[in-house]
Amino acid sequence: MTDAFLTFVADGPDRRPRDCRDPSWITARLHARDARVLPVWRDRNLVLPATDERGPAALALAGDHARGTLHLADEIVYLGERDAVHWFAADLSAREGPDLTPILGRAEIADLRDIGQLMEPFEAILLARARGVLYWHRRNRFCGACGSPTDSEQGGLTRRCRNSACGLEHFPRVDPAVLVHVTRPGPEGGACLLARQPTWPAGLYSCVAGFVEPGETLEQCVRREVREETGIEVGEVTYAASQPWPFPSSLMIGFTAVARTTRLAIDTDEIEDARWVTRARFDRLADLGIRLPRRGTMARILIGQWLDTSAAPPYPSA
Numbered sequence: 001m002t003d004a005f006l007t008f009v010a011d012g013p014d015r016r017p018r019d020c021r022d023p024s025w026i027t028a029r030l031h032a033r034d035a036r037v038l039p040v041w042r043d044r045n046l047v048l049p050a051t052d053e054r055g056p057a058a059l060a061l062a063g064d065h066a067r068g069t070l071h072l073a074d075e076i077v078y079l080g081e082r083d084a085v086h087w088f089a090a091d092l093s094a095r096e097g098p099d100l101t102p103i104l105g106r107a108e109i110a111d112l113r114d115i116g117q118l119m120e121p122f123e124a125i126l127l128a129r130a131r132g133v134l135y136w137h138r139r140n141r142f143c144g145a146c147g148s149p150t151d152s153e154q155g156g157l158t159r160r161c162r163n164s165a166c167g168l169e170h171f172p173r174v175d176p177a178v179l180v181h182v183t184r185p186g187p188e189g190g191a192c193l194l195a196r197q198p199t200w201p202a203g204l205y206s207c208v209a210g211f212v213e214p215g216e217t218l219e220q221c222v223r224r225e226v227r228e229e230t231g232i233e234v235g236e237v238t239y240a241a242s243q244p245w246p247f248p249s250s251l252m253i254g255f256t257a258v259a260r261t262t263r264l265a266i267d268t269d270e271i272e273d274a275r276w277v278t279r280a281r282f283d284r285l286a287d288l289g290i291r292l293p294r295r296g297t298m299a300r301i302l303i304g305q306w307l308d309t310s311a312a313p314p315y316p317s318a
């Protein structure tokens with residue numbers, strides 16, 4: 001099984017935090033010829049459809065198109081610079097769909113989860129950042145400490161409470177989540193643990209995953225999630241890779257683990273089903289009514305690596 005590479009792990013643009021402390025620098029970049037604006041609408045990105053030559057592409061607006069879009073935006077965030085091009089994200093979420101018609105042209109409104117793995121890697125991470133950071137801004141317009149309005153600062157790197165008696169600075173939040181590929185040795189090449197949540201599309205199974213809780217290490221989180229959801233105890237836990245997952249605001253941290261027990265005790269409040277699937281049976285998953293997560297996801301990569309243990313790790317190893 002060849003599952004390509006993790007999506008959203010390419011290097012993004014240079015965020016230039018020192019320059020961003022100067023509001024006039026941001027303003028100058030925004031109105032320069034080398035500015036590009038990426039519109040975001042209600043957690044979805046605007047993209048040009050795939051052609052015979054390429055996958056979906058970011059709608060990157062320049063010149064008059066960019067200025068018209070900025071005029072409609074409620075929030076504008078500096079994403080960074082690469083090769084003398086300065087990238088901005090513009091939030092159009094407050095606009096109704098028809099307001100976007102002049103901006104759209106040939107473009108479509110797309111969910112990045114569906115198309116990220118088909119895009120050029122730098123564009124995929126640009127759109128991921130745009131979506132993720134604007135999601136955070138939209139949900140942090142008021143200070144969590146005193147309830148006063150907040151204002152974006154440093155090109156959108158932070159927000160600050162407008163109440164001078166408070167003045168709290170808020171930083172974008174990322175929620176760490178673990179995903180673990182659990183295996184056990186045995187006949188038919190050993191087996192791996194697949195589980196599904198009741199809200200998922202029919203037949204979709206994946207690795208066990210869950211959010212890290214306060215006061216918990218990543219390894220403890222892995223053991224707890226596997227135990228709580230499936231009743232399985234795991235031994236050694238090994239880090240594999242991490243992946244930004246801005247749907248809406250996670251960092252997915254992938255692990256592999258070897259089971260010390262094999263008897264399943266499923267918590268049906270958390271998951272709908274969990275199964276051991278032997279390596280030999282992966283050739284006929286459809287017969288089992290199982291389909292795997294889409295390409296480019298952490299689960300798919302870890303499963304694929306286990307099935308093809310002779311292959312090099314399909315994620316950055318350095």
Ligand SMILES: [Zn+2]
Pocket residue numbers: 143144145146147148161162163166167168
């Ligand atoms: Zn405040």
